[in-house]
Amino acid sequence: MKINHLTSAEENLMKLFWKLESFYLKDIMEQHPEPKPHQNTVSTYLKILVEKGYLSTEKEGRIFKYTAIVPLEEYRKFLLRELSHNFFDNSGREILNLLLHENLISQETLKEFNPSAETKPLKVKEEFEYANEILNPKKDKKKGKEKEKDKEKKKKKKKEKE
Incomplete structure (x- = not known):
């Protein structure tokens, strides 16, 4: 089963749909927290989610019954794989390091998952190099000199061609 990305609005509605599992449009309107969206808006999202393969429909008379499929x-596994791939080079270790560094998980909690493993304090990278380069665009002297040499070489090549 191929899972597609959801917008934040679609995700918010899907959270409600996952709780309901099987429902009608009127059920959504009753269950949706305030401020309630217009019924046509919800119908449009239902249609989109059916097209994306998140919901199935079954016609019952003049109305449709929806089921989260x-x-x-x-979906949580899909999001975690995407996060790992896009931001952590598919490294569970880097994800764990960040979770520990940001105190989103403790060493004690980690021990619960694997009690026989020795838990050594993990060395956490203090900074991501790429983010640091973006946030602090100060150039190293060597890099600056190398860039100047490259520019000079390009100028020489242009002159030689002329």
Whole structure:
């Protein structure tokens, strides 16, 4: 089953749909917290989510019954894989390091998952190099000199061609 990305609005509605599992449009309107969206807006999102393969429909008379067909757990796995791939070079270790560094998980909690493993304090990178370069664009002298040499070489090549 291929899972597609959801917008934040679609994700918010899917959270409600996962709780309801099977529902009608009127159920959504009753369950949706204030401020409630317009019924046509919800209908449009339902149509989109059916097209994306998150919901299935079953016609009952003049109305449709919707069922969530992508389980919440599968979507969570998809998001975690995407996060790992896009921001952590597919490294669970880097994710764990960040979770520990940001105090989102403790060493004690980590021990619960693998009690036999020795837990050494993990060395956490204090800075991400790429982010540091963007946030602090100060150039190293060597890099600056190397860039100047490259520019000079390009100028020489242009002159030789002329």
